[in-house]
Amino acid sequence: xxxxxxxSGDVAPPQVRTLADIGRIAGVSAGTVSRALAGSxxxxxxxxxxxxxxxxxHDFRPNQMASKLRTRRTGVIGxxxxxxxxxxxxxxxxxxxTLLGYLAxxxxxxxxxxxxxxxxxxxxxxxxxxxxxxxxxxxxxxxGQSDQYDKIERVAANYPNLVAWGTYRPGQIxxxxxxxxxxxGRMAAERLIAGGARKLVFLGDTTGIExxxxxxxxxxxxxxxxxxLVHLPCHLSNETMEGELREQLRANAGSFDAIxxxxxxxxxxxxxxxxxxxxTIPDDVQIIGFDDLPLAAQTMPPLTTIRQDIARGAxxxxxxxxxxxxxxxxxxxxxxxxxxxxxxxx
Amino acid sequence: xxxxxxxSGDVAPPQVRTLADIGRIAGVSAGTVSRALAGSxxxxxxxxxxxxxxxxxHDFRPNQMASKLRTRRTGVIGxxxxxxxxxxxxxxxxxxxTLLGYLAxxxxxxxxxxxxxxxxxxxxxxxxxxxxxxxxxxxxxxxGQSDQYDKIERVAANYPNLVAWGTYRPGQIxxxxxxxxxxxGRMAAERLIAGGARKLVFLGDTTGIExxxxxxxxxxxxxxxxxxLVHLPCHLSNETMEGELREQLRANAGSFDAIxxxxxxxxxxxxxxxxxxxxTIPDDVQIIGFDDLPLAAQTMPPLTTIRQDIARGAxxxxxxxxxxxxxxxxxxxxxxxxxxxxxxxx
DNA sequence: CTGAAAGCGCTAACAA
DNA sequence: TTGTTAGCGCTTTCAG
Numbered sequence: 026x027x028x029x030x031x032x033s034g035d036v037a038p039p040q041v042r043t044l045a046d047i048g049r050i051a052g053v054s055a056g057t058v059s060r061a062l063a064g065s066x067x068x069x070x071x072x073x074x075x076x077x078x079x080x081x082x083h084d085f086r087p088n089q090m091a092s093k094l095r096t097r098r099t100g101v102i103g104x105x106x107x108x109x110x111x112x113x114x115x116x117x118x119x120x121x122x123t124l125l126g127y128l129a130x131x132x133x134x135x136x137x138x139x140x141x142x143x144x145x146x147x148x149x150x151x152x153x154x155x156x157x158x159x160x161x162x163x164x165x166x167x168x169g170q171s172d173q174y175d176k177i178e179r180v181a182a183n184y185p186n187l188v189a190w191g192t193y194r195p196g197q198i199x200x201x202x203x204x205x206x207x208x209x210g211r212m213a214a215e216r217l218i219a220g221g222a223r224k225l226v227f228l229g230d231t232t233g234i235e236x237x238x239x240x241x242x243x244x245x246x247x248x249x250x251x252x253x254l255v256h257l258p259c260h261l262s263n264e265t266m267e268g269e270l271r272e273q274l275r276a277n278a279g280s281f282d283a284i285x286x287x288x289x290x291x292x293x294x295x296x297x298x299x300x301x302x303x304x305t306i307p308d309d310v311q312i313i314g315f316d317d318l319p320l321a322a323q324t325m326p327p328l329t330t331i332r333q334d335i336a337r338g339a340x341x342x343x344x345x346x347x348x349x350x351x352x353x354x355x356x357x358x359x360x361x362x363x364x365x366x367x368x369x370x371x
Numbered sequence: 372x373x374x375x376x377x378x379s380g381d382v383a384p385p386q387v388r389t390l391a392d393i394g395r396i397a398g399v400s401a402g403t404v405s406r407a408l409a410g411s412x413x414x415x416x417x418x419x420x421x422x423x424x425x426x427x428x429h430d431f432r433p434n435q436m437a438s439k440l441r442t443r444r445t446g447v448i449g450x451x452x453x454x455x456x457x458x459x460x461x462x463x464x465x466x467x468x469t470l471l472g473y474l475a476x477x478x479x480x481x482x483x484x485x486x487x488x489x490x491x492x493x494x495x496x497x498x499x500x501x502x503x504x505x506x507x508x509x510x511x512x513x514x515g516q517s518d519q520y521d522k523i524e525r526v527a528a529n530y531p532n533l534v535a536w537g538t539y540r541p542g543q544i545x546x547x548x549x550x551x552x553x554x555x556g557r558m559a560a561e562r563l564i565a566g567g568a569r570k571l572v573f574l575g576d577t578t579g580i581e582x583x584x585x586x587x588x589x590x591x592x593x594x595x596x597x598x599x600l601v602h603l604p605c606h607l608s609n610e611t612m613e614g615e616l617r618e619q620l621r622a623n624a625g626s627f628d629a630i631x632x633x634x635x636x637x638x639x640x641x642x643x644x645x646x647x648x649x650x651t652i653p654d655d656v657q658i659i660g661f662d663d664l665p666l667a668a669q670t671m672p673p674l675t676t677i678r679q680d681i682a683r684g685a686x687x688x689x690x691x692x693x694x695x696x697x698x699x700x701x702x703x704x705x706x707x708x709x710x711x712x713x714x715x716x717x
Numbered sequence: 718c719t720g721a722a723a724g725c726g727c728t729a730a731c732a733a
Numbered sequence: 734t735t736g737t738t739a740g741c742g743c744t745t746t747c748a749g
Contacts, residue, residue, distance in 0.1 A: 043726055054736050059728060069734060084529075088506035090445065091726035094436040094741050101486070122468040129489045138507075139487045140447070143475045160434035160742085161484075183430075293669050300671060323639050325646060325671055389742055400720050405744060415718060437742035440725050506726085721748080732737075 041083040051076050062087060102132055102346065103162040105142040107152065109171030109233070119290065120316050120335070121168050124190060127339030128166060135347065137163075146173050153177065157184045164346045166190070170201075171233045188345045190338060192235045193359050200349070202341045202358040206235050209331040209362035210242025213285045213313040216329070216364060218252050220311050220371035222283030225254040228270070228295060229287025236287045239315060243285045255281065259291065267294045274298050282310060289314035289321045292328055296369070312369045326368035334360055387429040397422050408433060448478055448692065449508040451488040453498065455517030455579065465636060466662050466681075467514050470536060473685030474512060481693065483509075492519050499523065503530045510692045512536070516547075517579045534691045536684060538581045539705050546695070548687045548704040552581050555677040555708035556588025559631045559659040562675070562710060564598050566657050566717035568629030571600040574616070574641060575633020582633045585661060589631045601627065605637065613640045620644050628656060635660035635667045638674055642715070658715045672714035680706055 041047060044055040044062075051058065053072065060068045061076035068076075080086075093099045106121055125141070132139050140162060144152035153173075157165055157180060164186035167177055174191075181187050181199030188200045210227075217225055225247065231237040240256060247254045257277065259269040274295065286292035292314030296306055304310050306326060314321055317332035337360065345355040387393060390401040390408075397404065399418065406414045407422035414422075426432075439445045452467055471487070478485050486508060490498035499519075503511055503526060510532035513523060520540075527533045527545035534546045556573075563571055571593065577583040586602060593600045603623065605615045620641065632638035638660030642652055650656050652672060660667055663678035683706065691701040 044728095045726080055726085056728075056737075057735055060735090063728090067734070072734085084500065084504065086501070086504045086506075088440075088726050090436060090440040090506050091741090092728075094434075094440050094725090094743090095727045095729085097741070099436065104487075119465065119468070122465070122472065126468065129487055133489050141450075141475055141485045141487050143479050154430065155432070158430065158432045160432075160436050293666075297669050297671065320639075320666065323643050325643065390744095391742080401742085402721080402744075403719055406719090409744090413718065418718090434742050437725090438744075440727090440741090441743045441745085443725070719749085721746105723744100723746085725743090727741090729740100730738085733735085 041085050042088075044087060047076065047079055047083070047085055051079055059087070099161060099163050100136065101138045101140050101162045103140045103142060103156045103165040104128060104168060105144050105153070105156055105165065106168045107144045107146050107171045107173045109146050109173050118288075119318055119320070120288065120333075123318060124168060124335050124339060127336050128168075128342065131339050131343040135343065146171070146176065153180045157187065164188070164350050166342055166346065169233065170235065174234055186346060186349045188342050188349070188355070190342060192238050193357050197357075200345055200355050200357060202338055202345065202360075203235070204333040204338075204360050204362050206238035206362075207242035207245070209315060209333075210239035210244075210285065211246045212242070212362060212364055213239075213315070213331050214243040214246030214252075214254065216370055217283040217285065217311050217313060218246065218250060220283070220307070222311050222371075223252045224281045225252060225283045225285060226277065226281040227254060227256045227285045227287070228259055228273070228291050230258050230260055231256070231287075239285075239287055254285075266291065267298065270294050271298050271301075274302065278302065284310060284312040286312060286314045289316045289318045289328060289330055292330065292369075293320065293324055296324060296328070307369050307371050311371055314369075317363075317365050321365070322367065324369075329367045329370040330365050332363040332365045334363075387431050388434075390433060393422065393425055393429070393431055397425055405433070445507060445509050446482065447484045447486050447508045449486045449488060449502045449511040450474060450514060451490050451499070451502055451511065452514045453490045453492050453517045453519045455492050455519050464634075465664055465666070466634065466679075469664060470514060470681050470685060473682050474514075474688065477685050477689040481689065492517070492522065499526045503533065510534070510696050512688055512692065515579065516581065520580055532692060532695045534688050534695070534701070536688060538584050539703050543703075546691055546701050546703060548684055548691065548706075549581070550679040550684075550706050550708050552584035552708075553588035553591070555661060555679075556585035556590075556631065557592045558588070558708060558710050559585075559661070559677050560589040560592030560598075560600065562716055563629040563631065563657050563659060564592065564596060566629070566653070568657050568717075569598045570627045571598060571629045571631060572623065572627040573600060573602045573631045573633070574605055574619070574637050576604050576606055577602070577633075585631075585633055600631075612637065613644065616640050617644050617647075620648065624648065630656060630658040632658060632660045635662045635664045635674060635676055638676065638715075639666065639670055642670060642674070653715050653717050657717055660715075663709075663711050667711070668713070670715075675713045675716040676711050678709040678711045680709075 044058040048055045048058045058076055061073040129139055146152050167189040170191035177199050191201050191203050192206050193201050227240050227243050229236050231240050243254055257273045260266045284295055292312055299310055314328045314330035317330045321328040321330045341358040348355045390404040394401045394404045404422055407419040475485055492498050513535040516537035523545050537547050537549045538552050539547050573586050573589050575582050577586050589600055603619045606612045630641055638658055645656055660674045660676035663676045667674040667676045687704040694701045
């Protein structure tokens, strides 16, 4: 199963390691090399090109650590995913992964590097400070507030260059970009009721405040209407989810006619379990997801869901962060969720 | 749609920024503070604790840039995804994202930070050197060889601390961890034939060598048998995929009775399209995916697929890298693919 | 056990 | 147009 081929790493490393080395063989000072490589117009065009050629030839690139130390500008943005309430220590949520992909694009495009951290707040209380005050990054993006809202507030009070993805609460300190989760939850429940549902179920773990808000929204929708809503907790995205779901749905079989899922992933699993149990979607049970991942359109039947504009979210986050780093003011962005009508609702 | 609340960043930053600052208020030298904070037994227990308390109180953490420059050890591993043949400049492939998640776990666990880069080799020929010789990282992981096999070979010749995920070719220089793609492709086609299929189709873009090997494997399987295989190119994971697939499958409708998909994602899209076109799976068309993402078990019917052990892959990659950094020898790991029998085959 | 001093490799005044 | 100089903040001999 495992192959062999030992590989030794015995190759002579290039001898040219510093600006001074290049300078020596070019007959100029390190300072000039620095300027030349930076493309400074201060240095004579001819020597500049000569030096650049030399650098290319020797495959030389200035040491970033030294440069960053000197300029006090790292060009690195920290991206951290707090795994506050998900006990599985694994970054697996496809929503976060998708957002991460877009963030990588945006940051790369603007010339930043991206330093990714996975944080387990329960094990490491200073998970955020460790990143903000390490001198390693120019700014920090927190993907998902999880149950760490207060911690983020506290750190943001002394560290301006921080933007989080998540839910906005009036008066909060830390800059946030996200969807109006409560409106999304309400929208989902309303759509279900409009489709004739009366006995709703909300599927998802509400330890993270984003999800809690979605549940609140769903409750808003049934208030004063001839409908009920029961909250059935279940994890968001790990291997235990499907089993939990199967249990929950079996135990409550027949007592509901519609599901508000906290995420598309939960919705997909629920669809599968319902199918196993012989239910028809949407005739026996209607279902609405949340996120509108590309996958949502792939299910059978295609999943009706509440869309979050992930690409725009990433764009806004990076724009805010860049503004903050440049000393300009930034602003919260609360995006309206959008109902994507597909075929799991009546 | 967009909210308001301008946020200004006007908070007085802590005044204690260097070891010397701490030293001054503790009445010791910077050197001692450095030792104390590093937990060195050289410094008297009492002063050590006192200094640590002081640091905590002032929320001080040593500047990593300076530390790394001095020690010439960054504690950072670069992870790069070359988007060689996928023209969409977006990291979206869920397989890579899953691998990335596991890598993040492994690296965090071993105390490394992870610097993520997305590279577009066509636009940036020196995408790899830029990372290896920037002085920013202790090692580099390349996720997927794409069409950059030769480039990786060339760089690895002078840079030992590099491990790639991908396909192994006898005699190659760069250390690789991956699945035996050819065996996987063969396995898939054989299973289909065993299920009664005779007119196979391979769905996927073979610019990346991993995929090309899967196709070769499938060809191996039909060789000398009463079966045919046609290659229908299609992108691996972007928005155009579904449209392409629809075209391809319509144009060839009726001329095939089984599909070898280059990835689970392609398989899922194909299932959807076939379903639209009124085909039944697996009775009219059998289909096998590749990867065994968690999603594969969620489709309806659940997808038969060729499993790659992503978690183990991540583990082996990091183990190899750590060995290399420590100056020990590393070795290629070629994992056997595993057929996951589900319900899209007969 | 602690302090002084010498850099890690680079950049940016300041001079020339 | 280029060289010189003085650090960025930390670690680590070397002395004491």
